[in-house]
Amino acid sequence: MAWRIGLTDPLDEEGLALLREDPEVEIVEARSPSPEALRELVQTCDALIVRSGARLDAGVLEQAERLRVIARAGIGVDNIDLEAATRRGILVMNTPGASTIAVAEHTFALLLALLRKIPSAWLSLREGRWERGWFVGVQLAGKTMGLLGLGRIGTEVARRARAFEMHVIAFDPYIPEERATALQIELVPDLDELYARADILSLHVPLTRETYHLIDRRAFEKMKPGVYLINTARGAVIDEEALLEALNTGRVAGAALDTFSEEPPRSPILQALIAHERVVAVPHLGGSTQEAQRLISRQIVQQLLDALRGRDFRNVVNLPFPEGVDYRTLAPFMRLAEVIGRLQMQLIRGRIHRVEIDVRGEELRAVLRPLGVALLKGLLTPILGDEVTFVNAPMLARERGIQIVEAAQSILGAYAQAVACRVLSTQENRLMVGALFAGEPRIVQVDDFPMEALPRGAVLVMRSRDVPGVIGRVGTLLGQHGINIAEWRLGRDRPGGTALSFINLDTPAPSTILDALRSMPEIEDVRQAFLPETLA
Numbered sequence: 001m002a003w004r005i006g007l008t009d010p011l012d013e014e015g016l017a018l019l020r021e022d023p024e025v026e027i028v029e030a031r032s033p034s035p036e037a038l039r040e041l042v043q044t045c046d047a048l049i050v051r052s053g054a055r056l057d058a059g060v061l062e063q064a065e066r067l068r069v070i071a072r073a074g075i076g077v078d079n080i081d082l083e084a085a086t087r088r089g090i091l092v093m094n095t096p097g098a099s100t101i102a103v104a105e106h107t108f109a110l111l112l113a114l115l116r117k118i119p120s121a122w123l124s125l126r127e128g129r130w131e132r133g134w135f136v137g138v139q140l141a142g143k144t145m146g147l148l149g150l151g152r153i154g155t156e157v158a159r160r161a162r163a164f165e166m167h168v169i170a171f172d173p174y175i176p177e178e179r180a181t182a183l184q185i186e187l188v189p190d191l192d193e194l195y196a197r198a199d200i201l202s203l204h205v206p207l208t209r210e211t212y213h214l215i216d217r218r219a220f221e222k223m224k225p226g227v228y229l230i231n232t233a234r235g236a237v238i239d240e241e242a243l244l245e246a247l248n249t250g251r252v253a254g255a256a257l258d259t260f261s262e263e264p265p266r267s268p269i270l271q272a273l274i275a276h277e278r279v280v281a282v283p284h285l286g287g288s289t290q291e292a293q294r295l296i297s298r299q300i301v302q303q304l305l306d307a308l309r310g311r312d313f314r315n316v317v318n319l320p321f322p323e324g325v326d327y328r329t330l331a332p333f334m335r336l337a338e339v340i341g342r343l344q345m346q347l348i349r350g351r352i353h354r355v356e357i358d359v360r361g362e363e364l365r366a367v368l369r370p371l372g373v374a375l376l377k378g379l380l381t382p383i384l385g386d387e388v389t390f391v392n393a394p395m396l397a398r399e400r401g402i403q404i405v406e407a408a409q410s411i412l413g414a415y416a417q418a419v420a421c422r423v424l425s426t427q428e429n430r431l432m433v434g435a436l437f438a439g440e441p442r443i444v445q446v447d448d449f450p451m452e453a454l455p456r457g458a459v460l461v462m463r464s465r466d467v468p469g470v471i472g473r474v475g476t477l478l479g480q481h482g483i484n485i486a487e488w489r490l491g492r493d494r495p496g497g498t499a500l501s502f503i504n505l506d507t508p509a510p511s512t513i514l515d516a517l518r519s520m521p522e523i524e525d526v527r528q529a530f531l532p533e534t535l536a
Helices: 014-023 035-044 082-089 100-114 118-126 152-163 178-184 191-197 218-224 240-249 268-275 290-308 325-347 370-388 393-399 470-480 511-518
Strands: 003-007 025-029 047-050 069-072 090-094 144-148 168-172 200-203 227-231 252-257 279-281 352-361 403-406 419-423 430-435 440-446 449-453 457-465 484-492 498-505 523-531
Touching: 003 035, 014 290, 025 370, 025 511, 047 290, 082 090, 090 290, 090 393, 100 118, 100 152, 100 227, 100 252, 100 290, 144 152, 144 191, 152 168, 152 457, 168 191, 191 218, 240 252, 240 268, 252 268, 268 279, 268 430, 325 352, 325 370, 325 419, 325 430, 325 440, 325 523, 352 370, 370 393, 370 403, 370 419, 393 403, 393 523, 440 498, 449 498, 457 470, 470 484, 470 498, 470 511
Parallel strands: 003 025, 003 047, 047 069, 069 090, 144 168, 144 200, 200 227, 227 252, 252 279, 352 403
Antiparallel strands: 352 419, 419 430, 430 440, 440 449, 449 484, 457 498, 457 523, 484 498
8 A cells, every 4th residue: 555645844855755756655745734734644644744834733743643743844844733743653754964064154254245245245346336445345364253152054054164264153052062172163152152253153053042132232242342143043042033133233344144033024124124235134044955956855855755664763853662671651751861861951060071870770771772762852851952852862872972871879769750860060060850740841950959850831940048948039020020920849958958949830930030049148059941832
């Protein structure tokens, strides 16, 4: 019986030819399908190849009677409900890395167009004017290129910057010093130094809670006057209103923008940015090369066919059923390990170099390896976003100098079944233990503090002196700013000693509230983490 594969968007001819040549494949094309047509595809196909336009939410996936694979031709999978897909046993895959070279080259195309004023000079000449004096540019040689993010694309941009005789500095707390040194890149210790030294700042980070509006008014104030900004990452990494102000004041000499927080850009702020005389803007063309589209098409088709035949599950962003293990039994522990990793990455200070995992229970020891992968996926997702999968998490961890090992000595307490993780960084070590309560993840120990905390939503993790009045003062401060406490769990080392609070909030606390909490004399430290309400 042939596999029915639905296409919601065009593929490059090479990818399409791979499908057509396969005798076991029947192609169903429905370009830009209506909601009704999309539901019909979901009902009648074994696999779908989609781009960002097809929205596969839980309601649509309820119709998935035979669907086995959703293949996203691109990186982002925010248009696919991963939890709903996983619950129905549907694999979801993407193609990270296929457009790396295209985006790196595009970064330099935008940079050169901006610094040499090519678009405005071309328009002037096209209109019959010869105005060379208006278009004196800036050269790259001798300038300092600052990279925010040193993943695959950032690394390729760095290599090209070196070819232009630029000095390259980068901030990426998850990249080991040795790797940067081998690439002749100077790692800087913090964002402030990156901002202060960069003549040109190029953004190469995924869009996560931590990077949303990372480049804001305060960031612009810290930047070198006359800096040039290049964004081929995600539009919402920049506070675009703050960028417009910085351009108008001259703090930013020019900006080249490939992406926007709203696409197509319609808001007055975005329209003003696009029309600005010192802005070069294009409609999200980073991966739009013939070569990249061919590679994406070939890669997604080959991945899809391999998955359908059970040969390989590379770039799967949700978990395939481990061979010989009942996924329904294992899945809650996978979620537990992943949420522990997410918490660890958001709470730890310094660069992580070692992760130790320990489990209690013979059933869990038999699946220690997939639990370790889930832990790494959780650890890396806050910094890398959709790029991380259960397949590539170990490789991405190795690239960042993170070693995961089974703990040499038991680090668990008295739980029949539990997962423990100790993270060692350049600044501190942290232990976290989790267990399942009625099938749901709970954090039962942080360092030496026992507790029973719900790892869900916005969370404050607060270390304080165990003295009267702390809970009242913290609750009053949050209440005065309209922040409701959903749960408050507390552990302490001894009466009158140190207490650790795990506070679930209905809404995140802004940085001003965190600063106010840190200023209280009884509070030693407070950090905020963001966890999904559910995990796929």
